[in-house]
Amino acid sequence: MSELKSAQLLRGNAWIFRGLIDIDYEICSYNLVRDLRADTAEALGKFCMVNVDPDFPKKVRKGDFIVAEENMGYGHDHDHGCLSLIGAGVGAVLCESAAPYFLRNSIEHGLPVVELRGVVEAVSQGDPLEVDLAAGRFRNLRSGKQLSFTPPPDFILKMIGAGGIYPLLTRMAQEGRLPKR
């Protein structure tokens, strides 16, 4: 568990996006994805949030946080937006609340999404932040402001630690823990 815990200590700077963030428009244009037939996180990362901030993929650094308001990832159950966030280097999404499909798809891709009441208020653009997923603790390293949240259950921490549900299942298959065809 200690190994798991250290893997869940996240540090990065904040990028705040206000308003309703649609998975298929603001996060990453579904139309564009379909036209490009883009598949990898790397390819999709170049288009992350560009409808809101065209330079975002160039400015964001690996491990940075996206801080959002209510209903983050609104809309369809498309998962390309989650891949695009990962591809851009986003380390976690901190939001007042998340759309259920966005939350599920992100976690299954290994991207932590933390629903954290008061986070928008607690953060200014560019603030250095620290999140301990397993302990359910958030700290703004500039202001010292702290918030707490219910940590995700172990199976979700494991999924995130493994980089998503399929890396986890691949390991299980290799260890003979999934029935062979």
Add this chain to the structure above:
Amino acid sequence: MAETITEKILARASGKSKVKAGDYLTVKSNCPIIFGHHSFDTFMDRGLHMIPRLGVRVFDSSKVIIVDGHGGASSGSNIADVRWAAQKWAREVGIPLENVINLGRGGIENMMSAERAWALPGETFFQGCNGHLSTVGALGTFACALSHGAGAYLMKGTTWVRVPVSVKIVLTGRMPENGVYARDAFEYVLQQIGPMGGMGGVLEWCGPVVDEMSMDERFSLSSSAIFTGAWTSLMNPDEKTIAYVKAATKQPFEPLRSDPDAQYARVYEFDVSKIEPLVVPPPKRHIVKTVREVEGVKLNRGFIGSDSGGWFEHMQLAARILKGRKLPPDVILNITPGTVGILLRMMDTDMLRTFVEAGCCVPDPNEGQEAGLNTLLCAGEVCIASAQTNYPGRMGSREADIYLANPATVAASCLEGRITDPRKYL
């Protein structure tokens, strides 16, 4: 303590006696999981390809159904590749041939799931990617897309859920007689509660107006829940639901209903007696106007179809307006029945003749134009559609405008080449 239908279904599916919002559960389903063949596109349900790659078994291949539902024969994109990929995958992982519903026998997957009662009252029901699986919630089913996690479900036979809160929406009064339908009731509710109104929850549609609705209209009402921020939506099954399911399947099922004193995160009550035909102009899905506010907007394209507006009754409605009339030469109207079952019923009427004589294009049953997979829009074109989504590029060019409306408004507007109130034709 009293429970909602959602809590009861998820308790049953997880083998627990009681669950509450926020609980994490491992759940199963006694229903098949369905996939549209779009799930096999390289950028869709990637997890599916992990199964042959890892050489692992699908937990129960008899409970996987693949439907040729999104592209149709006339699809202009890479649907042929995807269709073939789906068939190869099915062979490779051992899905029985009869579970692959091929071109000519398919339709929109969630509509077929309702029509054939693959989704059952009191059960969970899953699909790969499809945000509108809530459609079958009208049967009293907890239905959600598994999207990226669909492959994992196939390997394990279970998936995880965090029990959502329930949001009760009570529709009272009486639906206006003409020109206003379940779709307008949904848009009215969306206008009132906004894109956060159902946030994180399950919409539970109740009240005398829902009780009065036909199954076609209930499916339409239940199909768009995600735009309120909800995960999915459902209804408490009644005699109408049970009769519908029994006519469609011999599978046994045990319906569940909310207790009268169940607790809800939010309860909304709306009188729908005075609502008007509504329109969702581009580009935002949640900004709703009355048809009067956008009347006169010139258009050259129309689409009647999709899980919100492609049911049999919607075809009847379009036929009522189009009978004996002709489209202007510069207007293209695509009318796509949602499933082969609907098409067959249409063949017992003169609807197809009406549509063809009016100058409409009638593709084989599929999602089609809704997802920009056939009869695409070009830059500068303006379309009115009974579809789900209006964001730029959904049906082709990002420089085309999509207005969403009920099927009657679409038919009437296409006849005039501009957005118009359908009530004068009814």
